[in-house]
Structure formats: C-alpha cells, structure tokens
Amino acid sequence: MKYIKQSLLLIVFVLTIVSYVSAKGIKFGKVSKEQFAIKECSYEKDASAVILSRTCSIDLSYSVIRYFYHVRIKILKEEGFNQANIKLSYYRNNNIENISGVKGHTININDLGKQEVVKVGNNSIFDVDVDENYGEVRFSMPDVKVGSIIEYKYVTNSQFYSYLDTWYFQDEIPTLYSSLKVNMPESFRYNMVMFGSMLQAKYPESKSNEWTMTNMPSIKEESHVNNYHDFIEQLRFQLAGYFTRDKSSLGGTPVFVSSMTTYxxxxxxxxxxxxxxxxxxxxxxxxxxxxxxxxxxxxxxxxxxxxxxxxxxxxxxxxxxxxxxxxxxxxxxxxxxxxxxxxxxxxxxxxxxxxxxxxxxxxxxxxxxxxxxxxxxxxxxxxxxxxxxxxxxxxxxxxxxxxxxxxxxxxxxxxxxxxxxxxxxxxIAANARNRQDILITYDYSDLEAPVCKIGLRETGYLAAKSRKKLTEVGAESWTSDLFDLEKVDFQVDSLQFKNEKDVNLSLQMECELNLENGLGGDNDFIYINLFNEQDLKNPFLKESRQYRIDYNYPRSKSYLVKFILPEGYQFEDYPKGVKFVLSQGAGKFMLTSQIIGKELSIRTSFSVNIASFTQEYYGDLREFYSQMIKTMGSQVVIKKIKNSSVK
Missing domain, CATH: 3.10.620.30 (C8orf32 fold)
Incomplete structure (x- = not known):
C-alpha cells in the first residue's frame, strides 16, 4: 500500500488530533541569551556553525501525515554562511507531498544589546521543480553575519504511508539538540528500525514515541565511504499494517490488515x-x-x-x-x-x-x-x-x-x-583480478641523452577506469595522474597502447621519453624522488573515524623502478627492504632493492585483499598507510665521484 486515502479506510478507533507543540518548550522566535553567548561548539571547535535545535513532530491522520519541522542554527564563522541557503525537498509526483507554512527569520544582537529580527519575505520563497519526481522550496535567510541565529519552520504534508521520513540525528554541522515525536492513532502499526550505537544505547526498547539526542557530532567527510547515511544515528519507520472494520460481522469486528508483503x-x-x-x-x-x-x-x-x-x-x-x-x-x-x-x-x-x-x-x-x-x-x-x-x-x-x-x-x-x-x-562478489603493474627505468648511461622508459599493465576495475579516462579526458591527463611528467619531455605520440579498445584483455602501455634533467651540474649529490605526489597521499590522516572503510573490491599495485648510472657516479643511499602486513591477511606492502653494477632496482608491492574494513580496524589501517607512505617517500641519493673523468 503506497498511500492511504480516507475513503478507502474504515478505522476502528477514533483519532484524537494532537496539536503541534515544539519539543521541550522550544518556541519559534524565543532565543535565550545563553544561545547568543555561544561562540564555538565545545566538542567541535572548528565548526563554522552549529544546530542549536532541530525538532519534528509527526501527526498521522487518516487523510494526511503532517511533519512539523523547526530548525535553529547559530553561525559561528563566515564559512558557515552557506547554512543560510535553505532547500526543503519533497516528493511532488502525483501530488503525494507538498510543503506549507514556511516561516523564517534571522536574529542578530545590535550595538545596544537588543535582538533585531529580519524576516524572510513571502516573495523570497520559491517552489522549484527539481525533476519529474521531486520539488524543492528554496529561500535564503537575510542579513546573516557571524553571530547570527537563523531559524525557520515549515510543514510537510504527505499521503505516503508506506514509511515515514527517516529522521537523522546528525547533520553536516554539529547538533546540540535533536528531537523526533510521533503522534500516531492506535489503528496504525509501524515497524521502527534504529541505526547507530548511541541511539540504541539510550533507547534499548522501542516503546517510546519521542526520541531526543544531544551534542551530536557532525557527519565527517572521510575517504573510502560509499554512503554516510548507513552509519549515522537515525530512525526509520515502515508501515506494518492498520485496523479496519469487518463489515460482515455484527457491530464491525476490528480486523488487522497487514501491509507487510514478502519478497x-x-x-x-x-x-x-x-x-x-x-x-x-x-x-x-x-x-x-x-x-x-x-x-x-x-x-x-x-x-x-x-x-x-x-x-x-x-x-x-x-x-x-x-x-x-x-x-x-x-x-x-x-x-x-x-x-x-x-x-x-x-x-x-x-x-x-x-x-x-x-x-x-x-x-x-x-x-x-x-x-x-x-x-x-x-x-x-x-x-x-x-x-x-x-x-x-x-x-x-x-x-x-x-x-x-x-x-x-x-x-x-x-x-x-x-x-x-x-x-x-x-x-555479489567483486572480481578479484584488479591489478596495476608499472615499470619505470631512468637510464642515465648516456648523459647527453638520458631517457625514461615506462611500461604499464592493468586489469579489472583499474583498467576500466583508465579506459574511461583515456576516452573522456585524453592520454595526457591520464598519464599525469600516474607519473611525474615534470621529469620528462612528454609527447603524447610516444604512448603506445595495446588492447585499449578490447576490454576483455589487460590494458597495456609503453613509452620512451627524454629526461629533462640529467645528472650534470656542480652538485656532488643528486636526490631523486621515487614516486609522484599522487602516490604519497595518505587518505587516513585523522586520528579517529566514524564510518566503515569501503574499498569495494580487492586490489594490488606494484612498481619496479630502475636507475642506470654512467661512469663517475655511484648510489650513496636508497630505500632498503621492508615489509608491513595487515592482520588476518587483509593487506600487505613490501619493498625490496638490489644493486648490480651501475643498476639499482627497487620493487614495491601493495595489496588490499578485502572489500571493506570495520571502523575498529581503522587504527591498524592508518598505521599501515603511514609506514608505507613514509617508505615510499624515501629518496635515492646519487653521488658524483670526485676526480673522475666523465665523458
């Protein structure tokens, strides 16, 4: 049952309409001195704004569901001004939802310490068709500055009974107070699902019709996350059924109609x-x-x-x-x-x-x-x-x-x-054959014409991404993401591809480029970076993490970097062999190095063998990346041999 119309539903119990009252006495336009005194969020001091309160009271009747929203935000820094641009989404297809009763204002403190209120004008509120299914009510709060409190309220009117709107206790900025109340006639039955450890700890049983959370952290932007909403504190409701009247029985015996189907x-x-x-x-x-x-x-x-x-x-x-x-x-x-x-x-x-x-x-x-x-x-x-x-x-x-x-x-x-x-x-299991192998040879044996030879082979998702990028943005942009082109005289025509169009085979590329800088100059020591900056970025710098780490598919990557020196030069220093392993065989990084005559070979291999890690694994993963990138950031040091005649 997608939505219920009054003419189709006979209810056993009489519904008592509950008028909307803001949670905990939070009244629209009544702002305390304590809220104006807030200069920063005590538990997220870098926050540019903070939600002082966000509440919703849901009233279910037999013809419509009304969501009464009330939001109050304090602007702490100029970076928080974007919070004043409001977009309220609703499902407009078949007129299932609409938004009414929009009111908003900005409250500032003037030089005399008095509150000044600037209202949002009705002519500044716009109803926009986003696409064939969704619309948005949009408006901007006026006269916003650091220290402003912006406040707005509205009502969403819905005939969508299959499930209630999900309530999120967290937002992109910290939330000091978040509350949801559901006023429901006894004739309705909804199943409720809680997400989040804090919510489940506070409400271990689902008998309540009101839920409140305080001092909620913001939704942090973190790498390797498919969807933040799987992990934030939230409530979801799905209609289990409703009572109607059995017309065939004397007096109309109450009958429960289940809306829960099976898969x-x-x-x-x-x-x-x-x-x-x-x-x-x-x-x-x-x-x-x-x-x-x-x-x-x-x-x-x-x-x-x-x-x-x-x-x-x-x-x-x-x-x-x-x-x-x-x-x-x-x-x-x-x-x-x-x-x-x-x-x-x-x-x-x-x-x-x-x-x-x-x-x-x-x-x-x-x-x-x-x-x-x-x-x-x-x-x-x-x-x-x-x-x-x-x-x-x-x-x-x-x-x-x-x-x-x-x-x-x-x-x-x-x-x-x-x-x-x-x-x-x-x-659904991911293809396990997702590999990238790169061979780079820096050949300085002829100082008059040093060259760099590059070879690449990719399979699986790594090859698919490369083929897509080669088509959409071109070979030069694709190459610059993989290699440091500042070291070479890059010519697109020098790239030779194999199987570029045949997606069923590995993608291969070879090229030979002239090195821009040889080993000349007056310096006795030459320092060369092994890897480009792209390879040395650590995605896990934060000390803690809120969410699971999603890789989606196992992957491996190997580098073989070779240096060939001319007479008159020698290798003074270079990375030595190391190995870092994640527990339970989840991943590995290894570096080996070898010198034979005038040739230095450094090989690295990196692999992640599972699709995702729980947040409890984050500390190990963070340390693993830290050690790996530190090793990859090591330089090769080449020394010019004194009193040596170099031709």
Missing amino acids: KELAKEYIERVKFLGRANFAKKQLELILDGNENNWAKLEKIYDFVRTSVKWNGKYRIYPEKSPPNILEEKVGSNSEINYLLVLLLREAGFDCNPALARSNNRGLIQKTYPLLSQFDQILACVELYGKRIFLNATSPYRPFDLIAEKDLNYHAFVLKKENPYWAK
Missing part, C-alpha cells in the same frame, strides 16, 4: 508488470547477427554482452522498469539501465542461458534492507547468469567493462534475483 510476493508483482521479455522472435533474429554458431558458452556470453554494451549507450538514468521496447532501444541506441540490462537478459535467455533479472541498489545510496520488502529501495537491474555452477552478475551500461565486471556502484553485497518461481537473495 516472494514483491517479485511476483514486479515480474507481472514487466512485459519486456516476451520478444523471443526479435531476440532470435538479433542472435543470428551476433553469433556464428561455433562459439562455446563462454564465448557466446562474451559476444552477446559485447554486442549490448557497444550498441546501446546508457542515458545515465536509473530505472527499475524499462519503458521502451527492445526494437526501439536498438534503433535509438540509447536507454536506461533497466532497458539495457533487460535487453541483455532477453538475448541471453534466447541463446539458451539460465538468465534472470536481479534487483540491486547502488552502494552510494546505502545498504539494502532485507528485513522489510520495499521495492523503492532498488535502483538497479542486473542480469544474473548461472553457468557451470557459477553465478555471474552482468551490467552492460558501460563500454569500458568486460562481462565479468559489474559497475563499482553495484558492489553492495547482495542482489535479489527474480527467478519466476523461486526468487532468492544472492551475494
């Missing part, structure tokens, strides 16, 4: 709505053009996948229902994610494969909730093939990936495979 029922309803896969004759004609009849199953799978990924361009839209027919998709050569991957399923089925569509969720939208069947959480359709005891997920929306490499955003642990009679959850 099997969800799959059945979804499959019945999709008519895409009935075009067998069309698929058969296409296969006659794609296959020659001599392929084994693996070659057949690869050919069909390659046909779809190169024939149809993804329009960037995420849809779980295809809108166009298979002929129209191929004729227009563009389609949504579901249209492209349903076309792939259609062709693979006609070719004899055990193939089914699968519902998935992009990892940047958060983890899948398997407890409650909810179709709206999915935004992706994958093709799932069972072949020789293996389960393979395919996503043909990118021209840069081979068939066994779904999008990195698809790596979200599970997908729901829509097998007609027996739908099931299946684990």
